[in-house]
Amino acid sequence: MSKLTESLDHVRLLDDLAKKKTVIHRLHPLIKLMTTAAFLVLVISFDRYAVIGLLPFVLFPVILFSLAELPAAPIFKRLLAIGPFIIGIGILNPLLDRHSVILGSWHISGGWLTFLSILIKSALTMTADLAYLFGWCAFFLFARLYNLPLLIGSLITGAVSR
Numbered sequence: 381m382s383k384l385t386e387s388l389d390h391v392r393l394l395d396d397l398a399k400k401k402t403v404i405h406r407l408h409p410l411i412k413l414m415t416t417a418a419f420l421v422l423v424i425s426f427d428r429y430a431v432i433g434l435l436p437f438v439l440f441p442v443i444l445f446s447l448a449e450l451p452a453a454p455i456f457k458r459l460l461a462i463g464p465f466i467i468g469i470g471i472l473n474p475l476l477d478r479h480s481v482i483l484g485s486w487h488i489s490g491g492w493l494t495f496l497s498i499l500i501k502s503a504l505t506m507t508a509d510l511a512y513l514f515g516w517c518a519f520f521l522f523a524r525l526y527n528l529p530l531l532i533g534s535l536i537t538g539a540v541s542r
Contacts, residue, residue: 404448416512423504428494429481434501441507448511455510462506470498 423437445452474491481490
């Protein structure tokens with residue numbers, strides 16, 4: 381398949397997914413943007429050794445995928461493309477962080493926990509970003525956020541006039 385055909389198929393997929401009439405698609409785009417941003421901040425703010433604390437955050441993408449009726453295959457395909465870069469970044473942590481962490485009766489190198497934390501955080505944030513792009517954004521985001529420049533302008537002028 382040529383690059384042009386592949387790009388057009390990708391745009392067509394984004395457009396088709398954005399036109400769905402699900403509960404998630406009926407929400408205002410600003411609410412979806414703020415929810416995704418809050419999710420990203422929460423996931424990133426966890427400590428590097430808090431692997432168990434990240435596991436409940438898996439529910440957000442799962443619920444999002446099911447309510448928005450998003451196909452998982454295109455999103456996971458893009459996650460696999462990003463995977464080698466994430467592994468390349470995180471693989472040095474076991475070598476650099478030799479701090480020992482006690483989990484029950486096991487002593488584990490803190491670098492391995494940090495590596496696992498980087499993998500989980502990356503998967504969660506990229507999945508949320510891609511779900512936002514695939515299910516919420518595309519063509520209709522810009523059409524429904526037509527008044528956003530006015531809001532930003534009023535915030536700036538309001539801040540300047542004070």
